[in-house]
Amino acid sequence: MERQLKEIVRVDADKCVNCHACIAVCPVKFCNDGSSDHVSINADLCLACGNCIDACTHEARYFVDDSEAFFDALKAKTPMVAVVAPAVAANFPNRYLKINALLKKLGVKPCSM
Known part of the structure; x- marks a missing residue:
């Protein structure tokens, strides 16, 4: 069974004017398809760097917020x-290890690679 990566960046097709500003700043380029009336994203290729969100002046791109699902899973x-x-x-200098401690306290298992 082939798994797809979780979608992290989405496009609001109603707001996208297919100007390709997002594609111009994308380090991957191939994750974007501007061949229709709006640019779409292939989540399997997207790095979710956010460059496209910053470049979009039409507010057509946004990060998927799945924090509610995360907290629901924690509760369950x-x-x-x-x-x-x-x-x-x-982003959290001198405090970043506290995030690991918080996640562990909430019941999240640390990743051991």
Whole structure:
């Protein structure tokens, strides 16, 4: 069974004017398809860097917020593993290890690779 990556960035087709500003700033390019009346994203190729969201002046791109589903899964004690992105250290200097501690306290298992 082939698995697809979770969609992290979405396009609001009603707001997209197919100007390709998002494609111009995308480091992958191939994850975008501008051949129809709006640009669509292939989640399997998207890095979710957010460059396209910043570049879109039409507010047609946005991050998928699945935090409610995450907290619902925590409440239901659904077993899960978290991999914290290295960017956490840059965004929370001197405090980033507290995020791991919080996740562990909430019941998330640490990822051991």
